[in-house]
Amino acid sequence: MAVAKNDETTKGYEDLRGKVFTAKTGSEGETYAESIADKYGFTVKSLDQSATMYELVKSGNAVAVIDDYPVLAYGIAQNNGLKTVTEKVPSASYGFAVNKGQNSDLLAAFNDGLAKLKANGDYQKLLDTYLKEPAASSSATSSFWDLVVQSMPALLSGLGNTLLVTVISFAFAMLLGLFFGFLKVSQNIVLRGVATTFVNIFRGTPLLVQAFFFYFGIPQLTGQPINIWVAGVLTLALNSGAYVTEIVRGGLQSVDPGQLEASRSLGLGYLTSMRKVVVPQAFKIMTPSLINQLVILLKDSSLLMAIGFAELLYQGQQIYSNSFRISETLLIVAVMYFIVIMARTKLSNIVDKRFNK
Incomplete structure (x- = not known):
């Protein structure tokens, strides 16, 4: 979960009672947010784009946002005005989908390429490049x-x-x-x-x-x-x-x-x-x-x-x-x-x- 960078009062889900929490439409984040909304007493507002959700939090129309960590971490690394305040929620992995029963060659090539990336270390390099911890980011916002x-x-x-x-x-x-x-x-x-x-x-x-x-x-x-x-x-x-x-x-x-x-x-x-x-x-x-x-x-x-x-x-x-x-x-x-x-x-x-x- 992430909040506005200048928000010093929201430390966890228990601080969201009576407030608006935003998540991406159709995502696991939305499902998770709705599953705990009654427990913590917040309202879920679903949007279809990460950038729009982040803007909603920065504008004060929502207090916090939940999103896929790779997207959220990249955005924070680009100084999007947010910060994370909770640990990652365990969820399913990303997948590569093709039409069922079709494109078997493409699927095999993708799996083979992914295996090679992991074996030669390039996969981890990509993770390190784009999913650096927000605190380690030193990117300056351009004019x-x-x-x-x-x-x-x-x-x-x-x-x-x-x-x-x-x-x-x-x-x-x-x-x-x-x-x-x-x-x-x-x-x-x-x-x-x-x-x-x-x-x-x-x-x-x-x-x-x-x-x-x-x-x-x-x-x-x-x-x-x-x-x-x-x-x-x-x-x-x-x-x-x-x-x-x-x-x-x-x-x-x-x-x-x-x-x-x-x-x-x-x-x-x-x-x-x-x-x-x-x-x-x-x-x-x-x-x-x-x-x-x-x-x-x-x-x-x-x-x-x-x-x-x-x-x-x-x-x-x-x-x-x-x-x-x-x-x-x-x-x-x-x-x-x-x-x-x-x-x-x-x-x-x-x-x-x-x-x-």
């Missing part, structure tokens, strides 16, 4: 600007992926929105029903659930893996497409019906009237809402982090998971998002003003 410089290559790579997936997804969302938007104003009840069903499904379910379904669910249903870029674009395009559909519908219906009637009375067909008279006026009305939807889509792309897509926030998570400097890393990420969104908003507003002169 904020050092963190910025060190993390910038990874963050810029993530930003590039964020911008690219946003642009591709918005292009498809526009196509879907235009298609289903026209169906929504169709005189055919069946076509309107199809468009309404599309909107209800993708606007009525959480984006994160959709991402999980496309990346994890579809491969289980089809037996074929799906590329993470394909899953990401599908998720964002379909979800955003549902909102664009309503923007298009609203734009078309906001044009005075007399415009369509007048053009039809002049001999223009329905499609020609829509293309030459209604749509140009509707698009001017829709432009601000479309710009807003683009900004929303850019921010929503961060949810793809949950399926392992290497966008900006995902890269930030990888950085603070190793450096244990979560607040500073997220500040850098937030500033990058802010700069990009402000720049895109300004550019979009310029285009909007010129287009709607």
